[in-house]
Amino acid sequence: MLSRRCAGKREQENNMLNVTQIMEILPHRAPFLLVDRIDELEPGKRAVGCKAVTYNEPFFAGHFPQEPVMPGVLICEALAQVGAVALLSCEEYRGKLALFGGIQKARFRQKVVPGDVLCLETELIKLKGTIGVAKATAYVQGKVCTEAELTFVIQ
Numbered sequence: 001m002l003s004r005r006c007a008g009k010r011e012q013e014n015n016m017l018n019v020t021q022i023m024e025i026l027p028h029r030a031p032f033l034l035v036d037r038i039d040e041l042e043p044g045k046r047a048v049g050c051k052a053v054t055y056n057e058p059f060f061a062g063h064f065p066q067e068p069v070m071p072g073v074l075i076c077e078a079l080a081q082v083g084a085v086a087l088l089s090c091e092e093y094r095g096k097l098a099l100f101g102g103i104q105k106a107r108f109r110q111k112v113v114p115g116d117v118l119c120l121e122t123e124l125i126k127l128k129g130t131i132g133v134a135k136a137t138a139y140v141q142g143k144v145c146t147e148a149e150l151t152f153v154i155q
Contacts, residue, residue: 015041017085022049025088026081027097031058034078035120038085046123047086051078055114070112075146076103079136083122083150087132093154101131101151110145112138122150130154 017025017038026033040048053070060068084098112118119139126133131153138146 015043015089017041022085025085025094028081032077033081034074035081035085038082041086041089043086043089044124045086046121047082047089048119048121049082049085050120051118053112053114053116053118057114060114068114070116070118072106072108072146075108075112075118075138076106076136076148076150078118079120079122079138079146079148080134080150080152082120083124083134083136083152086122086124087152087154097155098152099155101153104149104151106146106148108146110140110143112140112145116140118145 015038019033019036022035022038023029023033034051035049036051038047038049040046055068057070059071059074063069063071080100087093087098088096117140122134122136124132124134131151134150134152136148136150137144
């Protein structure tokens with residue numbers, strides 16, 4: 001089981017992280033850090049975070065100027081970043097990089113627009129060697145907007 005691999009003093013249910021603490025774990029920086037906070041963290045298992053989507057996001061200038069919509073691929077990236085926090089919070093993986101290996105079964109059920117708060121939940125379901133799989137779901141106001149299975153590679 002994943003959680004046993006990183007059992008230790010850092011493993012506490014319902015840890016909360018602010019953006020500064022997230023940046024200690026992830027290498028991402030603005031404008032590509034797509035997670036504002038982590039509300040729940042079970043290192044090696046799962047994390048729940050959020051992203052407040054504002055009109056000032058750089059991608060809205062071109063996607064689409066008359067009707068701004070957050071690109072689905074960036075929602076998947078935000079989900080992956082939440083999953084990376086869960087994985088890289090383990091001492092065993094601290095300082096490593098989690099890269100995309102693939103996106104499967106992605107479904108986009110509703111638009112994400114400025115003013116939305118994107119709730120991001122990612123659960124690590126498989127890890128063998130340096131390759132893993134996570135189940136990821138994004139919500140807006142309690143409704144599923146995106147679901148995907150994310151494959152990652154640890155470097």
